[in-house]
Amino acid sequence: MNSTSNHGSSEFLLKVENLTIRFGGLVAVQNFSLRVPARQIVGLIGPNGAGKTTVFNLMTGVYKPNQGTVYLQETELTGRGAHVIARSGVARTFQNIRLFAGLTVLENVIAAASWQRRGQSVASLFALPAVALKEKKLLESARKLLEFVGLSSYENWEATSLPYGLQRKLEIARAMMTNPKVLLLDEPAAGMNPTEKDELAKLVRSICDVHGLGVLLIEHDMKFVMNLCANITVLDHGEVIAVGSPLEIQKNPKVIEAYLGAEETTGEGTAAASGQGSHS
Amino acid sequence: MTVQEFLQYSILPLIFFGITAIQALGLQLILGGAGLLSLGHAAFYAVGGYSAAAFTVYAAPALGLTDPTLLMLLSLVVGALSALAAGFLVAVPCLRLQGDYLAMATLGFAEILGTALKNIDAVGGTRGFGNIPKLSSLPWVFVTLALVWWALARFRRTGLGMAIQATRDDEIAARSLGISTYSAKLSAFVIGSAIAGIAGALYVHAVQFISPDEADFSRSVIIVLAVVIGGMTSLSGSVLGALILVVVPEALRHNDTLREQRMIYFALIVIFVMLFSPKGLQSLFMRFMPKAAQQRGGTR
Structure with missing residues (x-):
């Protein structure tokens, strides 16, 4: 791993600006921006179908964005082939294990x-x-x-x-x-029991601390995300509705609305809320 | 029939077995290794055979080459390279497309090649290409078979070999790990074709004759059958498949009805294999082997 100087928060590994992709008439992701610094875990959350995995696919070259840019340090990766992006230092895992x-x-x-x-x-x-x-x-x-x-x-x-x-x-x-600089994890804790999740959290932590990578994490388990991430971006209907620390995110009315929705209490909403409550 | 006569008699079937086994090993890399379907494998074999024969008949005297061993080695190189080039020309446009275009294109290539060969007088046209010097023999075939087998077994562990298998199992995951799936598939296809070309070069110099029928679809089907019956995922399976496909017709030689119906029996074997042992007969044998060998997956 190359040495990225640790002073100042301007030192970003992965810099994503204004990504937009349309599938026919559907705008799947709109004006998505995000930064991943070295040695930090950044969270990407949002209700099902919000476009989280699409964002991963845009960053890793599975889809080509209609607009926007992706940079890894000084290298522009926008629209490059998936294998080229992987070779430059962006690695990922998959939601449906591959x-x-x-x-x-x-x-x-x-x-x-x-x-x-x-x-x-x-x-x-x-x-x-x-x-x-x-x-x-x-x-x-x-x-x-x-x-x-x-x-x-x-x-x-x-x-x-x-x-x-x-x-x-x-x-x-x-x-x-692949010796990546940034690791993208798509729901790494899905299907794991609480003990396994604790182990995984430790593992992700040491990927940052020991190996010096920047980690971007999609996860539905709120406790897991809130514990690990320094910074969280919330996506709903393809748009970023909130960015901030776990505390800020938990209090954000837009986020609460997105999770709880118009319906009173969906299963996921309550799980999310209780997860947040017990861990702040 | 005395032992002497039997041995004399078995030389030709053994040569055919060796040639078919080399062809099958080449196709195994394409079909089992990369997961690509080639329905014109015999055409690449014919390209290798004709090129190698043309080399020894026309080019070698002009160059003043006479040493048989050197000539045979050079003709193997010619056979491999010409088949590799043909494979490259067919695969480059097709592999850019998704789906089964490659299967159709290889089928088409075989038909075109067969027709073209029938109309080239320099290589005998429909009569076939005869009077090819006798340069190869049973030992040549078996030594080459052993070398190809050995090389392919080792090839799986190389970077390219791993990339090919990763591409077969999951293209999206392979690409996300920096593997160029296009070049992995292309490499598998051209290397497999080159191996078919080697088989062709051995064949023409053993039998001293080749006809356009060698590029025929039915020949390609035989090779696909050998790979599928033996087991797509293993090298030993392909050799076993070749053995079955050569021995069965040979055993039926004295019974014309059975011999003519041999494709029916092959079809029955394929159905049997697909039903009871989808990984081929080789994996059926693996079940009776000790546990330790199973875990290592044989030659994998």
Whole structure:
């Protein structure tokens, strides 16, 4: 990881300005702006269908925005191919887990280093000494990442045979194998029990503190988000309705309205409200 | 039939088995490795065969090359490179598109190639290309088969090999990890085609003859069957599939009715495999193997 100076809040890793995308007549995301500093966890929340995952897809090149810009430090990423953006240092996980089903746990992580090994395939086919050292280092860092997320003992398992929570952790390890500067996590705690969520929170925390990454997090579990994030952006109907610290967000009337809506109390709304209440 | 006669008799079927196995290994990379369907694999094999034959018949005397071993090695290179180039030309426009365009394009390419070869007199036209020097033999075929098998087994662990498998399993995830899925698919396709070209070069110099029928759709189907019956996800499966596809017709040689109906039996085998062991016969055998070997997934 390169050293980003820690003075001043002007030091942003990821800078997103005025992103807009329309699918036919539907404006899915409008004028979305967001900043992710190094060593910080930024939250992106909002009701179902607000456009959170679309924002991730815009930032990672799955969709091309109609308007707006995405910068990683000084590099403009707007409209570049997904693999180019990944190589520049933006990694992500997926809401609906996307592991490589035909590969083992370790191979899933190694596969993420494929492009770092390009041009060496002939050499590694014949196990030439020129690449042997590099391959050994790759294997070591893959194993270290598996240890980091607590999957060391599952190395040779088929990736999709892991329990759900562990599959999410494997996605994180795999994403980190690309040596990213910013990590985008799409609902990492979904389907986890409270103990697993606590472990995950620790893990995300150390991704920032130990590895020095900036993390952007989509999550529905309010307790999880409020505990972890320094800064939260709230999205509703494709537009940003609030930005601020967890405390500010909890008190924001627009946010409360977006979650509780016109209907009296939806399940999600009450869960969100109680989560906020018990943890401020 | 004495043992001597039997051995004499088995040489040709064994050569056919080796050639089919090499073809199947090439297609395994495309079909099982990258998840792309090629219905014209035999055409790339024919490209390799014809080019290699044209090289030894026309180019080699002009260049004054006579050493048989050197000639055979060079013709393998010619066969591989020409098939690789043909694969490249077919795949570049198709892989940019989504869906099954590649399957249709490879099918079309095979038809065009067959028709074109029938009309080129320099390579014998419809009569076929004969009088090719006898340069390869059973050992050549089996040594090449072993080398291709070994190389492909190792190739899976290389950066490109991993990228190809990742692309097959999930393109969006692969791209999000910096893998160019287009070049991964293209590489798999051209390497698979080049391997078919190698098989073609071996074939023409063993049998000393090749005809436009070798590019035929039915030949491509045989190779697809070998890969599917044996097991798409494994190299040993493809070799096993090739063995079955060569041995079954051979065993039926003395019974004309059965022999003519062989495609029916292959179809039955395919249905059986799809129903009871979708990962192919190879995985059926794996069930009876010790647990340790299973966990490593055999040759995976």
